[in-house]
Amino acid sequence: xxxxxxxxxxxxxxxxxxxxxxxxxxxxxxxxxxxxxxxxxxxxxxxxxxxxxxxxxxxxxxxxxxxxxxxxxxxxxxxxxxxxxxxxxxxxxxxxxxxxxxxxxxxxxxxxxxxxxxxxxxxxxxxxxxxxxxxxxxxxxxxxxxxxxxxxxxxxxxxxxxxxxxxxxxxxxxxxxxxxxxxxxxxxxxxxxxxxxxxxxxxxxxxxxxxxxxxxxxxxxxxxxxxxxxxxxxxxxxxxxxxxxxxxxxxxxxxxxxxxxxxxxxxxxxxxxxxxxxxxxxxxxxxxxxxxxxxxxxx
Amino acid sequence: xxxxxxxxxxxxxxxxxxxxxxxxxxxxxxxxxxxxxxxxxxxxxxxxxxxxxxxxxxxxxxxxxxxxxxxxxxxxxxxxxxxxxxxxxxxxxxxxxxxxxxxxxxxxxxxxxxxxxxxxxxxxxxxxxxxxxxxxxxxxxxxxxxxxxxxxxxxxxxxxxxxxxxxxxxxxxxxxxxxxxxxxxxxxxxxxxxxxxxxxxxxxxxxxxxxxxxxxxxxxxxxxxxxxxxxxxxxxxxxxxxxxxxxxxxxxxxxxxxxxxxxxxxxxxxxxxxxxxxxxxxxxxxxxxxxxxxx
Numbered sequence: 001x002x003x004x005x006x007x008x009x010x011x012x013x014x015x016x017x018x019x020x021x022x023x024x025x026x027x028x029x030x031x032x033x034x035x036x037x038x039x040x041x042x043x044x045x046x047x048x049x050x051x052x053x054x055x056x057x058x059x060x061x062x063x064x065x066x067x068x069x070x071x072x073x074x075x076x077x078x079x080x081x082x083x084x085x086x087x088x089x090x091x092x093x094x095x096x097x098x099x100x101x102x103x104x105x106x107x108x109x110x111x112x113x114x115x116x117x118x119x120x121x122x123x124x125x126x127x128x129x130x131x132x133x134x135x136x137x138x139x140x141x142x143x144x145x146x147x148x149x150x151x152x153x154x155x156x157x158x159x160x161x162x163x164x165x166x167x168x169x170x171x172x173x174x175x176x177x178x179x180x181x182x183x184x185x186x187x188x189x190x191x192x193x194x195x196x197x198x199x200x201x202x203x204x205x206x207x208x209x210x211x212x213x214x215x216x217x218x219x220x221x222x223x224x225x226x227x228x229x230x231x232x233x234x235x236x237x238x239x240x241x242x243x244x245x246x247x248x249x250x251x252x253x254x255x256x257x258x259x260x261x262x263x264x265x266x267x268x269x270x271x272x273x274x275x276x277x278x279x280x281x282x283x284x285x286x287x288x289x290x291x292x293x294x295x296x297x298x299x
Numbered sequence: 300x301x302x303x304x305x306x307x308x309x310x311x312x313x314x315x316x317x318x319x320x321x322x323x324x325x326x327x328x329x330x331x332x333x334x335x336x337x338x339x340x341x342x343x344x345x346x347x348x349x350x351x352x353x354x355x356x357x358x359x360x361x362x363x364x365x366x367x368x369x370x371x372x373x374x375x376x377x378x379x380x381x382x383x384x385x386x387x388x389x390x391x392x393x394x395x396x397x398x399x400x401x402x403x404x405x406x407x408x409x410x411x412x413x414x415x416x417x418x419x420x421x422x423x424x425x426x427x428x429x430x431x432x433x434x435x436x437x438x439x440x441x442x443x444x445x446x447x448x449x450x451x452x453x454x455x456x457x458x459x460x461x462x463x464x465x466x467x468x469x470x471x472x473x474x475x476x477x478x479x480x481x482x483x484x485x486x487x488x489x490x491x492x493x494x495x496x497x498x499x500x501x502x503x504x505x506x507x508x509x510x511x512x513x514x515x516x517x518x519x520x521x522x523x524x525x526x527x528x529x530x531x532x533x534x535x536x537x538x539x540x541x542x543x544x545x546x547x548x549x550x551x552x553x554x555x556x557x558x559x560x561x562x563x564x565x566x567x568x569x570x571x572x573x574x575x576x577x578x579x580x581x582x583x584x585x586x587x588x589x590x591x592x593x594x
Contacts, residue, residue, distance in 0.1 A: 040427075044427055048431065068451060121345075129350055132572065136522075136525070136574070136575055137564065137571060138529040138530065139526070140526060140530040141545065221522075221526070223438070224527070228527075231442060231443065232533065232534045252443055264446060267443075268444070275438025275439060279437075279438050
């Protein structure tokens with residue numbers, strides 16, 4: 001049997017002067033500097049400017065050959081010049097026309113495939129077999145074949161773009177539709193939705209995060225494929241009858257061949273700009289208007 | 300009071316005896332499936348059937364319509380070419396060349412991404428840098444860097460590796476960084492409670508908690524790298540030494556050996572399926588699926 005421990009009784013004591021205790025600055029006013037640094041945009045802008053300054057300084061001080069790394073200022077001038085005199089805008093338009101054609105046709109085919117896959121088990125098997133096989137195949141690898149079948153021209157590029165769009169979009173949409181919970185389906189039937197209205201009002205909104213994911217992946221693959229195709233076969237693919245030919249990738253490649261390196265960088269900047277615009281403007285807007293507003297995706 | 304309602308009269312139905320219970324029956328609750336239905340219900344059988352019928356359609360189309368083999372060779376001749384190049388030719392060496400470059404680029408990209416993300420989690424400046432750099436470079440197709448890479452590193456594996464690093468780095472860094480940011484504070488506090496700090500904190504708390512996002516990044520990075528590599532080799536493969544799988548395809552198409560193009564495509568598909576379904580699937584099964592983070 002264990003003995004109980006003795007109770008310890010501490011002696012009473014007087015704390016003395018309590019007014020000396022203070023909590024420190026609980027709500028300190030931030031200085032102007034701290035407020036500015038706390039702004040996200042300001043910090044990122046500073047990093048961007050610092051990177052550009054570092055680039056400019058490095059090229060000026062180290063005397064690196066301008067064929068290896070041109071000055072930032074030269075690149076900016078080249079970009080300005082290319083937009084004004086070198087038909088850069090038309091090249092962007094050429095690229096985007098081909099891209100949008102391929103993307104749109106790809107979406108239509110993907111929709112048909114997905115519809116077939118949802119309606120019948122056999123269709124679903126066909127879709128999963130095809131995607132498993134063709135999704136890992138880089139679309140650009142099909143370009144030599146496409147050139148053989150469709151000849152030199154934008155139809156070959158559209159064919160490869162189709163391939164790069166269809167599989168990710170169909171795959172994601174199919175998994176999205178399959179993942180719509182039984183409860184939601186029953187709610188839809190309870191409201192008397194049938195056929196097309198059942199699909200548009202219930203299945204598509206419920207599967208929208210996956211569908212959007214597929215659209216984004218499809219865009220990323222298509223954009224990469226397009227640039228690669230133009231980079232390589234741009235001259236051949238371009239409509240050689242007119243002077244206003246070739247796309248962005250061709251702009252980069254042709255200028256590299258002519259050793260006009262500032263223009264290569266200018267082309268890369270344009271590629272970045274177009275990519276950022278599509279991703280941050282179009283897709284982010286769709287996302288914030290739909291899945292984020294509906295509370296299906298946080299942040 | 301007038302508010303009190305009168306109760307409805309209870310209806311009492313007369314008793315009756317059901318004589319014909321034996322006639323009531325519920326139909327076929329468990330129909331025996333025929334052998335054909337049973338076989339057709341096996342997933343693999345249906346998929347194999349689809350695959351075989353696709354191949355059969357290809358073969359029949361090319362043989363019956365007498366399609367010009369330069370445009371569209373028969374399936375059998377493409378398969379024949381694949382086997383003969385694998386056994387006697389140098390296709391295996393070319394595959395090995397591609398895979399080697401890919402692994403080097405992928406590993407380097409992952410290492411740089413790890414360092415960047417470590418910096419990003421430890422300081423606000425690093426975090427800002429990562430979100431800026433990924434926003435800028437992720438939409439840039441890495442193949443567009445190839446002309447520059449050739450200027451800087453010359454014609455050779457160096458340029459290929461540079462482009463691959465670019466393809467992997469941003470996708471992995473972006474996903475890992477956002478994965479780390481979304482690790483719940485509860486998990487973080489548990490880690491701090493265990494006295495984890497610095498690198499052990501990252502390795503034991505952040506990485507496992509953010510593994511689904513990291514895996515997504517790795518898969519996207521792989522997909523971009525694989526596409527970039529084939530694209531780069533299609534064009535500049537020959538100049539970079541032995542030449543890889545992409546070069547094999549390009550060379551065949553230049554020589555108008557279309558069955559060689561198909562043989563190369565088969566090989567590309569095979570490698571892609573192996574990596575995605577064997578390697579990544581197994582990693583997922585052993586980690587995030589086992590830990591119940593993903594079904």
